[in-house]
Amino acid sequence: MLKTLFTKGEIDDAVKRLASCIENDFDDEEILFVCLLKGSFMFLSDLIRCIKNTSTVDFMRVSSYGTAMKSKGEVTVTKDLEESIEGKNVVIVEDIIDSGLTLKVIKELLLKRNPKSLKICALLDKRARREVEMEGDYVGLTIDDGFVVGYGIDYAEHYRNLPEICVVEKDT
Ligand code: IMP
Ligand code: MG
Numbered sequence: 001m002l003k004t005l006f007t008k009g010e011i012d013d014a015v016k017r018l019a020s021c022i023e024n025d026f027d028d029e030e031i032l033f034v035c036l037l038k039g040s041f042m043f044l045s046d047l048i049r050c051i052k053n054t055s056t057v058d059f060m061r062v063s064s065y066g067t068a069m070k071s072k073g074e075v076t077v078t079k080d081l082e083e084s085i086e087g088k089n090v091v092i093v094e095d096i097i098d099s100g101l102t103l104k105v106i107k108e109l110l111l112k113r114n115p116k117s118l119k120i121c122a123l124l125d126k127r128a129r130r131e132v133e134m135e136g137d138y139v140g141l142t143i144d145d146g147f148v149v150g151y152g153i154d155y156a157e158h159y160r161n162l163p164e165i166c167v168v169e170k171d172t
Pocket of ligand 2: 037038039040095096
């Protein structure tokens with residue numbers, strides 16, 4: 001059973017807040033947005049439309065092994081970036097920070113490629129589930145434990161098309 005956690009209006013407000021923080025921080029500098037597939041594609045598309053800076057986008061896909069609902073931090077890159085990030089202002093766009101393991105690995109990997117700056121923008125943060133130290137630089141909404149879907153985020157590849165963000169609740 002799905003229960004709405006954030007409406008499209010609440011998501012839009014969070015995205016606009018994030019966009020204006022990013023705009024303020026980067027002045028008139030160019031930004032390369034790195035979208036982590038697949039869960040962040042909808043977030044990226046809304047976010048970049050609210051940001052006036054000159055920008056480019058690139059996509060990366062990683063898989064982290066574990067069960068469908070929990071990652072184990074063994075992260076492999078299944079689709080790498082096409083652009084060099086050297087000397088660029090990079091903003092990683094992620095749907096959810098959960099244990100923090102995925103972003104920790106990606107951050108370390110991308111830092112080795114010598115960007116000018118590297119920031120993390122996450123729509124959702126499950127702070128209580130953190131297993132490693134990992135702070136998003138721009139965080140939209142903090143949520144409790146619980147599995148969410150919608151607005152690009154999936155459960156077994158489904159529900160990405162929902163316009164709102166819902167919690168999956170076990171049927172009783
Ligand atoms: P982490 O490595 O544990 O931080 O995992 C982060 C990734 O796990 C996110 O980018 C999501 O792809 C996935 N994930 C974590 N929580 C959820 C959820 O509630 N619904 C769907 N995917 C999730
Ligand atoms: Mg993800």
